[in-house]
Amino acid sequence: MSAYRSGTIAVFGRPNVGKSTLINRLLGHKLLITSPKPQTTRHRILGIKTTADAQFLYLDTPGLVWGGKGALARQMDGATASALAEADCLVLVAACPRLQDDDERALDFVKGLRGDRPLILALNKVDRMAHKEALLPLLAALAERRIATEIVPLSARDGSNVEALEAVIARALPEREALYPEDQLSDRSDRFVAAEFVREQVFRRFAQEIPYVTTVDIESFREEKHLVRIEAIIYVEKEGQKAILVGQGGAGLKAVGSAARRALERHLGRKVYLGLWVKVRGGWSDDARALQSLGYGSDN
Numbered sequence: 365m366s367a368y369r370s371g372t373i374a375v376f377g378r379p380n381v382g383k384s385t386l387i388n389r390l391l392g393h394k395l396l397i398t399s400p401k402p403q404t405t406r407h408r409i410l411g412i413k414t415t416a417d418a419q420f421l422y423l424d425t426p427g428l429v430w431g432g433k434g435a436l437a438r439q440m441d442g443a444t445a446s447a448l449a450e451a452d453c454l455v456l457v458a459a460c461p462r463l464q465d466d467d468e469r470a471l472d473f474v475k476g477l478r479g480d481r482p483l484i485l486a487l488n489k490v491d492r493m494a495h496k497e498a499l500l501p502l503l504a505a506l507a508e509r510r511i512a513t514e515i516v517p518l519s520a521r522d523g524s525n526v527e528a529l530e531a532v533i534a535r536a537l538p539e540r541e542a543l544y545p546e547d548q549l550s551d552r553s554d555r556f557v558a559a560e561f562v563r564e565q566v567f568r569r570f571a572q573e574i575p576y577v578t579t580v581d582i583e584s585f586r587e588e589k590h591l592v593r594i595e596a597i598i599y600v601e602k603e604g605q606k607a608i609l610v611g612q613g614g615a616g617l618k619a620v621g622s623a624a625r626r627a628l629e630r631h632l633g634r635k636v637y638l639g640l641w642v643k644v645r646g647g648w649s650d651d652a653r654a655l656q657s658l659g660y661g662s663d664n
């Protein structure tokens with residue numbers, strides 16, 4: 365019988381390549397929030413999958429951005445750097461049909477700090493390629509450059525070849541006993557996930573700057589007999605942004621609330637009451653103390 369394996373896997377890359385979608389797919393359930401907008405992920409989050417042969421500890425990281433400004437950008441860079449420093453295995457996610465300049469920068473960045481740890485290149489979004497054979501020259505060229513231990517083309521969206529990635533990762537993990545109890549799914553609380561699921565709906569439903577001036581704070585989270593009662597505040601930076609978020613007759617806030625509640629009911633497997641309020645807190649995203657009190661910065 366082969367030995368049990370377990371370890372941390374840092375999943376990194378530029379924004380919007382599908383890192384969070386890929387980890388949700390690997391975990392087999394939705395833990396992480398995703399959206400078509402870059403920089404949806406702000407925290408380092410551990411997703412845990414335990415099988416008979418291995419325990420996978422996936423670290424989702426904020427997308428690598430060069431030259432980001434402000435306290436929030438610094439916090440996000442710190443979250444990524446600490447994940448890359450400590451992981452047993454590194455998975456760089458890029459997207460078809462080719463590596464872009466920022467993927468090359470991510471590769472260069474990790475080259476210096478990787479040491480002899482395995483680096484796997486996950487080439488995501490193959491479903492976007494009408495002719496899969498067009499992938500072959502790209503894969504051959506990448507293989508020739510010897511940039512990664514393995515290269516796995518896949519689609520996080522439809523799941524194709526994601527099992528192959530899991531098998532490659534399993535082989536790259538150290539032989540070690542499981543580090544977490546087998547029923548634990550994350551290092552984050554349900555309270556944290558609730559705030560994230562509300563933020564996800566803001567990212568998905570509002571254009572331009574609104575998602576980037578928004579954060580969510582859970583005021584109370586109570587398990588009652590027949591439901592989980594959650595009260596949350598969405599913070600924005602200005603009155604005008606509050607008006608947009610609330611929408612006419614409260615329609616915007618209502619849509620955010622009902623979609624987030626449905627996602628939370630699926631996640632918790634219980635009925636949820638979700639009360640949402642919007643408040644203005646000027647400059648929260650560039651105020652280190654405000655970030656701390658809103659739950660940022662505790663992950664690195």
Ligand SMILES: Nc1nc2c(ncn2[C@@H]2O[C@H](COP(=O)(O)OP(=O)(O)OP(=O)(O)O)[C@@H](O)[C@H]2O)c(=O)[nH]1
Nearest residue numbers: 379380381382383384385399403404405427520521
């Ligand atoms: N076509 C296609 N789209 C995908 C695939 N994987 C993810 N996406 C989409 O790409 C967008 C970004 O996905 P995320 O998982 O939020 O990306 P991320 O890399 O975590 O993004 P950041 O938070 O910006 O770092 C979403 O609209 C996803 O639905 C895929 O395999 N195929």
